Amino acid sequence: MTTLASGLDPAGPEYRDRREAMLAKLAELDAEHAKAIAGGGEKYIARHRARGKLLARERIELLLDPDTPFLELSPLAGWGSDYAVGASVVTGIGVVEGVECLVTANDPTVRGGASNPWTLKKILRANEIAHANRLPCISLVESGGADLPSQKEIFIPGGALFKDITRLSADGVPTVAVVFGNSTAGGAYVPGMSDHVIMVKERAKVFLGGPPLVKMATGEDAEDEALGGAEMHARVSGLADHLAVDELDALRQARRVVARFNWRKAEAGSEFFEPPVFDEDELLGIVPGDLKVPFDPREVIARVVDGSDFDEFKPLYGTSLVTGWARVYGYPVGVLANAQGVLFSAESQKAAQFIQLANRLDTPLIFLHNTTGYMVGQEYEQGGIIKHGAMMINAVSNSRVPHLSVLMGASYGAGHYGMCGRAYDPRFLFAWPSAKSAVMGPQQLAGVLSIVARASAAAKGQPYDDEADAALRAVVERQIESESLAAFLSGRLYDDGVIDPRDTRTVLGLCLSAVHTAPVEGARGGFGVFRM
Incomplete structure (x- = not known):
């Protein structure tokens, strides 16, 4: 084995300073996550409970297999905007009856679960993840539809939500809607377009137009139950496939529906793997507070990959980019990690070759960001930095293996693109609290x-x-x-969440398991023209 060594000194003052700075950032992050968990606040949570209803996260917990993880996605959506942190919806990946599923749950304590622009963006991102990784989708529905004052930002792009559901179904990815309360107007199409629909008796209300709209449009007086109640849809319209007596029964039935999927992963991970040699807790003291100060990404790799075992590729060439092969929870991966921040021509050519090799080997790629971008200056322009940087970006753009990106430190300029930033469709992208990203x-x-x-x-x-x-x-x-800052970028869904560095291996392992639900196949040719 090629076990990495470590030069980190956990007893040294430099390590302690970096650790304390990271812990301070994590405390700030926890405070923001708490806002998302709090939903609409004590008043509206109490009102919801008084109606005998479960909270969104409680519904998810009861849906998932006991003692299995839930990878929450985009928990800071809407941060820094006029809307509640979390965007009135919870999304993430969890295991139901042994099947990894993408779960979406409206939070009715926030403006009745109404969808604002960030809700829409968050759900569309979740659907994108489900489609790319072939993850069955379960929607836990209780929403008043669109947040009407922001309709101008929702109506046109909102149609993609329903398109996504039908395309998942057309591609053979099962979709399930469990309706706990209101699902009105456009929201009625969520159960309407799902493969399987469960409604809670005397609670679920699904209609294109509620009684007030029907009265205005047609002059007809209609009652909720007759117009869109669960029992009506189970007995008359046929929209409901299963009628549940209460919320617990609805979640039980959802689990039984998933159990009948006969769903198989394309590839299961190995049950045999070694944990890293070095303590994951030490990841807190690696990134400097000043991102101009370089750090060795091998210290991160050594605390993330199986057995700290890493076969470095071209270790003597293009040394400000570390590339090599490893495994994470038994899954083979290729790793690209910025070492000294700047990407030169050699690093760009090295990356392009490595990405091509990973595609030949059908091996997913992990990008660990700490780059200020491609090198500028007369010498480097004359040396071809544009064409070499373009070569790397070309390779990233046309690679077909799954990409997972983690922003550890800086991720500036076109270096963000070359290291598979958001615009380059990584299957998942997470950030540490220390991460920063901008044009420069x-x-x-x-x-x-x-x-x-x-x-x-x-x-x-x-x-x-x-x-x-x-x-x-x-x-x-x-x-x-x-x-x-990481929170600002995460609030705009430029990543899938800001994570504790100590959770990096776990998060990557969950993501790798998810991506292997679909076949992992690299590009065989198909790259653009490389300027030599």
Whole structure:
């Protein structure tokens, strides 16, 4: 075995400082996650419970197999916006009757579970994950439909939600809707387009138009139950396949439906694997508080991969990018990890070759980000950094094996693209609390604007106000710094969640298990033209 060594000193002051800084960031993150868990707050939770109903996360817990993990996705959706953190819906991957499923649960304590723009984005991302990985979908439905004041941002793109359900079904991926309460207007199409529908007696209400709308549109007086009650849909319309007596019975029936899927993973992981040699707790003290200070990503790899066993590829070439082969929970992976931040021509060519090899070997790729981007300057431009960077981005774009990305530190500029950022369709992308991502660093961006403004003033023969320039640079730096933070980016669904570094191996293992529900096959050719 090629077991990695470690130069980390957990007793040293540098390690302690980094650990304390990371723990402080995690405390801030926990406070934001608590807001999502709190839903609509004590008042609306109490009202919901007084109606004899379970909370969204309680429904999920009872649906899943006992003592199995739930990988929650996008828990900070909507952070920093006018809407509640979490976007009034819970999404994630869990195991039901031994089958990995994508679960979506409306949170009716937040504005009745109504969908706002971030709710829509969060569910669409969940559907994207389900489709790419062939994960059966279970929707735990209780929603008043669209949040009407924000309809202009929901109506047009919202149609994709129903398209996704039908495409999953057409591709042979089962879909289940369990209706606990209201599912009105466009929301009625969630059960309407699902393969299997369970409704709770005297609780579920599914109709395109409720009694007030029916009265306005047709003049007809209609009662809830006759118009869209669960028993009516089970006995008359046929929309309900199963009628449950209460919520617990609905969840029991959902589990039985999944048990009858006869669902098989494309590939199961090995039951035999060694844990890392080094303690995962030490991941807290690796990333510096100042992201300009480099760190060795092998220290991360050694605490994530099976047995800390890592076969490095081209270790003496393009040394600011570490590439190599390993296993995580028995699944083979290729790893690309930034070492010194900057990507040069050699690193770009090395990455392109490695990505091609992974595709030949049908091996998923893990990208560990800490890059300030591709190197700039006259020497590097003349040396072909554009075409070599383009080669790496070309390889990432046309690779067909699953990609998993983790932002550990910086992820700036086109380096974010080359390392498979959000726009390059990684199957999953998570961030550590230390991560930052933007076009470039705050100081660099503010400095560029200053240089451009100074040059413009000189060209016009005008004096330049240095004091105003300094003030502007400070404002820009603060803005870019705030917009680069992990919580800000996660709130806009540019990742699938901000995770505790100590959970990295577990999260990657859950993701690798999910991606192997579908066949893992690499590209055989099919790459664009590489400029040599």
